[in-house]
Amino acid sequence: MSAAPEVASGGTLAGYNFAYLDEDTKRMIRRALLKAVAVPGHQVPFGSREMPLPYGWGTGGIQVTASVIGPDDTLKVIDQGADDTTNAVSIRRFFARVAGVATTERTADATVIQTRHRIPETPLREGQILVYQVPMPEPLFRLEPRVAETRRLHALGDYGLMHVKLYEDIARRGEVEISYNYPVMVNGRYLMSPSPIPAFDNPKMDRMPALQLFGAGREKRIYAVPPYTSVRSLDFEDHPFRPGRADASCALCGSRETYLDEVVTDDRGGRRFLCSDTDYCAERRADR
Amino acid sequence: MSDAPILEASGLHLRFGSVAALDEVALRVWPGEVVAILGESGSGKTSLLRVLSGTVAPDAGEVFYRDAAGVLVPVHVAGEAALRRLARTEWGFVHQNPRDGLRLGVSAGGNVGERLMAVGARHYGGIRAAAAEWLRRVEIDPARMDDLPRDFSGGMQQRLQIARTLVTRPRLVFMDEPTGGLDVSVQARLLDLIRALVADLGLAVLLVTHDIAVARLLAHRLVVMRRGRVVEHGLTDRVLDDPQHEYTQLLVSSVLAA
Numbered sequence: 440m441s442a443a444p445e446v447a448s449g450g451t452l453a454g455y456n457f458a459y460l461d462e463d464t465k466r467m468i469r470r471a472l473l474k475a476v477a478v479p480g481h482q483v484p485f486g487s488r489e490m491p492l493p494y495g496w497g498t499g500g501i502q503v504t505a506s507v508i509g510p511d512d513t514l515k516v517i518d519q520g521a522d523d524t525t526n527a528v529s530i531r532r533f534f535a536r537v538a539g540v541a542t543t544e545r546t547a548d549a550t551v552i553q554t555r556h557r558i559p560e561t562p563l564r565e566g567q568i569l570v571y572q573v574p575m576p577e578p579l580f581r582l583e584p585r586v587a588e589t590r591r592l593h594a595l596g597d598y599g600l601m602h603v604k605l606y607e608d609i610a611r612r613g614e615v616e617i618s619y620n621y622p623v624m625v626n627g628r629y630l631m632s633p634s635p636i637p638a639f640d641n642p643k644m645d646r647m648p649a650l651q652l653f654g655a656g657r658e659k660r661i662y663a664v665p666p667y668t669s670v671r672s673l674d675f676e677d678h679p680f681r682p683g684r685a686d687a688s689c690a691l692c693g694s695r696e697t698y699l700d701e702v703v704t705d706d707r708g709g710r711r712f713l714c715s716d717t718d719y720c721a722e723r724r725a726d727r
Numbered sequence: 728m729s730d731a732p733i734l735e736a737s738g739l740h741l742r743f744g745s746v747a748a749l750d751e752v753a754l755r756v757w758p759g760e761v762v763a764i765l766g767e768s769g770s771g772k773t774s775l776l777r778v779l780s781g782t783v784a785p786d787a788g789e790v791f792y793r794d795a796a797g798v799l800v801p802v803h804v805a806g807e808a809a810l811r812r813l814a815r816t817e818w819g820f821v822h823q824n825p826r827d828g829l830r831l832g833v834s835a836g837g838n839v840g841e842r843l844m845a846v847g848a849r850h851y852g853g854i855r856a857a858a859a860e861w862l863r864r865v866e867i868d869p870a871r872m873d874d875l876p877r878d879f880s881g882g883m884q885q886r887l888q889i890a891r892t893l894v895t896r897p898r899l900v901f902m903d904e905p906t907g908g909l910d911v912s913v914q915a916r917l918l919d920l921i922r923a924l925v926a927d928l929g930l931a932v933l934l935v936t937h938d939i940a941v942a943r944l945l946a947h948r949l950v951v952m953r954r955g956r957v958v959e960h961g962l963t964d965r966v967l968d969d970p971q972h973e974y975t976q977l978l979v980s981s982v983l984a985a
Contacts, residue, residue, distance in 0.1 A: 595808050599815070599845030603830070606844065607837050609851055610873050675851040 451539040458505040458538040464488055468506040468661070472652060475663035480625030481593070482576050487659040491533075496526060497555055498656025500572035501533070504553045507568055507652070508534065513541045515549035520557035520698070520715030527555075544718050556619070558640040560697050560719040563649035565666060571634040573655035576662060578622045578632040598630050601673060609678055618683050624671045625664055633670075639682040639698045644670040687712040692723035731793055733758045733899055733931050734779065739788035741774055741955075748774040749785065750955040758898065761925060761932040763946035763963070765939065765978070771955040772935045773903060779933060780818070780901050781810045795898060815845045819892035823904040825884035828891070829876050835862065835887055836872040842895045861890040865920060882913035886920065893924060900925075902934045906941055918944050939982050943967055951975050 456462065464486075471485040490498040508514065514534050518527040522544040530553060531542050543549050546561040553570040563569060579589045582600050592598065601622055608616040615621075621638040625631045633641060634653060644651065644664060651664040664670060674680040685699045690711040697719060699712040714720035734756040741749040748771045756762050764772040777783040779790055781802045790802040794817060800809065814820070822828040829838055839858040840848070848854050859869040865886040867879075876884055885905065892900060905921065906914040922945055925932055936942055942949055942963060949966045951959040951974065959972040970976045 591807075595811050597811060597815075597845065599841055602844040602849075603833055603837050603841045606840055606851065606854065607833055610834055610836055610855075674849075675854075676849050677853075678851050 452536050455537050457510070458508055458534065459491075460488065460502065460505045464502075465506040468502055471661045472503065472506065472663060475652070475661050476650070476665050478629075479664050479668050480629030480631040480662060482660040482662045484659055485661050487656045490656065492529070494657040495574060497530060497553070497572040499654030499658075499661075500553050500555070500570050500656075501530060501654075502656060503570045503652050503654035503661065504530075504534065504551060505538075507570070508538055508540060508551050510538070510540065512550045513543050513548055515543050515546060515552045515718075516554075517552065517557060517559065517716075517718075518555045519700070520559075521717045523717060545722075546718055556635045556637075557698070557715060558636055558643045560714070560716040561722075562643075563647055565648040567649040569647075569649050569651045571636075571651065571653045573632065573634040573653045573660070574657070576632055576653065576655040576658050576660040578630050593629060596628065598624075601630060605673060605675065605678075609675070615674070615678065615680075621680075622673050624673060626668050627671075630673075631662065631664075631670075637683070637698055638672070638680075639684050641670070641672045641680070642682060646670075685712055689714045689720060692720045692727075694720070694723060731797075732756060733793050734790070734933070735793075736779055736790045737788060739775070739778055739790070740786045741771075741778060741783070742786055747771075747955040749778065749788075752788070752952075752955070752957055754779070754950060754957075756899070756931050756933060758931050759929045760948065761930075761934060761946045762948045762950060763934045763936055763942040764950045764952060765936060765942050766952035767937060767978075769954075770952040772937075772952050774955075775952065776901055776903055776933060776935050780814075780820070781805075792899070815842060816895060817898045819895075819897035819900040821885075821888055821892055821900060821902040821905045823907045825876070825881070825888045828888040829884060831875065831877040833875070834873045835867065835876055835879070838876060838887060838891045839894050842891060846895055857894060858890075861894050862887075864924070865890040866916075882909055882917060885909065885917060889921065889924070893928065893930075896928060897930065899931045899933070902932060904936055904938075905934070906936075906938070914941075921945060939967065939978065951978070 468485055471483045475483045490501055516527045516531040518524040534540055535542050546559040551568045555572045577589055582604055583589050605615050619637045620632055620635045621641055623631050623633050646667050648666050650666055653662045672680040687699060688695045689699060690713055692714060694714055697714045700715045701710055701712055703710050732755040737753040739749045739752040752775060764775055766772045778785045784803050792800045792802055794800055836855060836858040839861050840854040843854050843857060859872060862869045862872060867883055867886055876887055906917055934945060946963045949963050950957055953974045959966060959975045967979055970979050
């Protein structure tokens, strides 16, 4: 690029509508969102647009965020819990330029949080919106390849198949072998993929005061969990759901409760564990 | 056997183009009764089974099923949700090819457990115990519970399919040539097993077969079909020992003696 992009009044890029998407598209997405909120956990089709980033980088989440964000909102974007990785930085900068909204890295200060594969450690409160980026919205897709058939199973609430998968895991390896994207029942009705968040985060979804929205750009699906909705991880009575976590403490803040990333430090087996939520970790260190 | 039929069909018509697969067929099945539908290939027996089980809608006619609570369910009007519920609770299906009725990539225990989990069983130990018990009942070593059915012999697969079907104790089982494709000695053992289980559980069974020996061994009553019409029906021994219709006479006389 030779010249710097033209900047309009209010600090946003000239030639673009507020938050990049045109108003008709946003309205279409909001209609899908309203339906999704009305039927918790149900996947609503929507006309996903081409976005200026590749599929798999958060095209679904970015469209949902663009449709719900307003000029007064404060946006936080995390990628695997971190505020400072490529995906998080570029999406945050994208909205700063095309919507001129304030951005933050602090969970408590944000009104809209777009996330890839984590729920922040700091508990969310009423009025906040958590937007998930979803690669594959269909929880049954590895078990039933026919999309039409999965829709029928959802319509009839016929989820024995998912339990067969859990049964097989326990029969073969003694425990359920799903460490992320662990399937949940929403409001006792719809089986839902929580997006690839670690199973550790599943309990945070249950009766969360914040609104949770899910966008899958390539698969063209939107779904939602309204505030204070029951979200239950599937399990057996005698093999209850156990959220997994590395048995270690954070090398920086010392936390033994948070979800940890394992970082390999050399080629002789050296490793250490760090909080995956960088904001939470930094706050804990600042408090000390 | 109680007084009210468990399954009742009347005036069934079904055409495939110019071919009449079903032509004014009526049928009743009472609880605990094994009814065999006998006929050559293309006589409409499999079409009849599909219509009775709600898989195919007839051009005309009605099918009623009386459920465990005594409520009469109109099979083709009840809707897909009601039919699916019936199919996983009160009905069972044993297919000719076990690959159609089993999940080959899921262990034997998981196959048997699937129906239990579909009706809400959520205790892993309980599901496993029930699966082991049923494997034993169909003469499969429970030690093979975690093996995949694709490693089983044809006869074992068929027995596994029967265990999977019967584990939720259905009231009515549809069987389509359950012994087809098995060799004679395996067939004999399987028939023995089915007969014992059916008597034990007091199941009503609708059995489709072209094999007169199978019908004689299992069925209380026979329905003989030809070109979509029921040409003769009655008690098994009566029909086979004293066939009235010329077609039944032909069928009976063309059995090869060993």
